[in-house]
Amino acid sequence: MEAHDLPLAGLVVLDFSQYLAGPSCAMRLADLGADVIKVERPQGGDACRGLVVADQMHDGDSALFHTINRNKRSFAADLKDPGDLARVVALVRQADVMIHNFRPGVMERIGLDYPSASAINPRLVYASITGYGAEGPWQDKPGQDLLVQSLSGLAWLAGNDADPPTPAGVSVVDILTGAHLAQGILAALLRRAVHGRGAQVEASLLESALDLQFEPFTAFLNDPSGLQPRRSAVSHANVHAAAPYGIYATADGHLALAMGALDRLGALLECEPLRVAAAAAPDTWFSRRDDFKHLLAEHLRTQSTAYWLARLEPAGIWCADVLTWPELVAHPGFTVLDMVQEITSDSGARMRTTRCPIRIDGKPLRHARGAPRLGAHTQDIVTAFGLPSAQ
Numbered sequence: 001m002e003a004h005d006l007p008l009a010g011l012v013v014l015d016f017s018q019y020l021a022g023p024s025c026a027m028r029l030a031d032l033g034a035d036v037i038k039v040e041r042p043q044g045g046d047a048c049r050g051l052v053v054a055d056q057m058h059d060g061d062s063a064l065f066h067t068i069n070r071n072k073r074s075f076a077a078d079l080k081d082p083g084d085l086a087r088v089v090a091l092v093r094q095a096d097v098m099i100h101n102f103r104p105g106v107m108e109r110i111g112l113d114y115p116s117a118s119a120i121n122p123r124l125v126y127a128s129i130t131g132y133g134a135e136g137p138w139q140d141k142p143g144q145d146l147l148v149q150s151l152s153g154l155a156w157l158a159g160n161d162a163d164p165p166t167p168a169g170v171s172v173v174d175i176l177t178g179a180h181l182a183q184g185i186l187a188a189l190l191r192r193a194v195h196g197r198g199a200q201v202e203a204s205l206l207e208s209a210l211d212l213q214f215e216p217f218t219a220f221l222n223d224p225s226g227l228q229p230r231r232s233a234v235s236h237a238n239v240h241a242a243a244p245y246g247i248y249a250t251a252d253g254h255l256a257l258a259m260g261a262l263d264r265l266g267a268l269l270e271c272e273p274l275r276v277a278a279a280a281a282p283d284t285w286f287s288r289r290d291d292f293k294h295l296l297a298e299h300l301r302t303q304s305t306a307y308w309l310a311r312l313e314p315a316g317i318w319c320a321d322v323l324t325w326p327e328l329v330a331h332p333g334f335t336v337l338d339m340v341q342e343i344t345s346d347s348g349a350r351m352r353t354t355r356c357p358i359r360i361d362g363k364p365l366r367h368a369r370g371a372p373r374l375g376a377h378t379q380d381i382v383t384a385f386g387l388p389s390a391q
Contacts, residue, residue: 006033
């Protein structure tokens with residue numbers, strides 16, 4: 001798809017954010033056609049450039065930085081310098097969207113808080129991410145994914161009943177919060193198109209983590225006992241799903257089972273103890289979930305995953321193999337999605353990563369431009385937007 005055909009073509013987004021949540025939001029807007037200008041401090045830029053844990057480096061920066069900042073332009077500016085700040089204010093005056101994830105109070109000190117920015121540009125959609133909201137006893141805590149998973153109860157939902165709280169293996173709260181912010185921005189842009197005025201859009205990691213848990217958390221809120229629900233002890237910690245819900249070891253791998261009638265499942269698997277027990281007391285499928293899961297766990301170890309899938313899939317049972325990444329990328333089901341794209345950095349270095357998961361008019365969205373070098377587009381942006389000269 002040509003750049004000018006993308007839904008957000010012609011919109012200018014200023015991305016002041018760092019790390020994952022804010023940059024992932026801005027990346028998605030760039031995927032959809034916006035001109036995203038990443039405003040970075042001249043010394044070091046986005047702290048994510050140097051974030052190396054088990055991460056690869058790519059072209060001098062962390063691979064994570066390149067993944068989350070592809071298809072953006074970099075504008076170097078020291079917000080504490082009056083001359084650079086004047087340039088940024090001139091950019092704000094012409095922008096459509098502004099994104100930041102500074103802690104509460106930082107933008108107020110700079111003079112780029114929402115009231116100030118909206119006075120500069122009344123049509124501006126001003127979007128911000130915080131860890132725990134803009135007020136309250138947690139407002140100054142570090143807004144970091146693992147910490148929010150822990151505080152929100154999300155880590156407690158994983159694992160089995162005897163296991164300690166187990167966080168997700170990816171920064172799920174960061175990415176979800178970025179998606180929530182993008183939804184709010186798009187809604188505000190639609191309102192602006194109709195009514196001509198900008199908006200303030202806010203999201204927080206904690207609120208996104210709570211929203212992610214809406215199903216079990218709603219049940220907890222409406223439980224008159226007020227007690228913490230008990231995690232399942234076998235195969236999956238889900239607090240509200242009855243057996244067979246979970247992942248089970250087989251003779252050569254693992255098998256995922258979702259919802260299904262236990263008596264029928266027992267018959268299909270030729271697991272007579274399960275069939276008999278489930279048929280005798282169908283009203284106990286939740287209260288005795290761990291008993292039923294134990295029966296399943298012992299039985300499923302006796303044959304391969306492929307053996308069980310051959311019995312269950314033709315019968316319409318919701319089940320799946322549990323794949324590693326090498327197994328996933330070798331599978332035709334992955335190949336047909338065409339989810340991998342190659343991006344090229346300013347120096348010509350190439351890197352494979354995922355593409356945008358959205359399709360527009362039946363076409364996947366791809367962009368070959370990688371993440372920018374720090375300040376690589378500063379002069380181009382100064383010229384294109386008629387910004388004040390450096391002092």
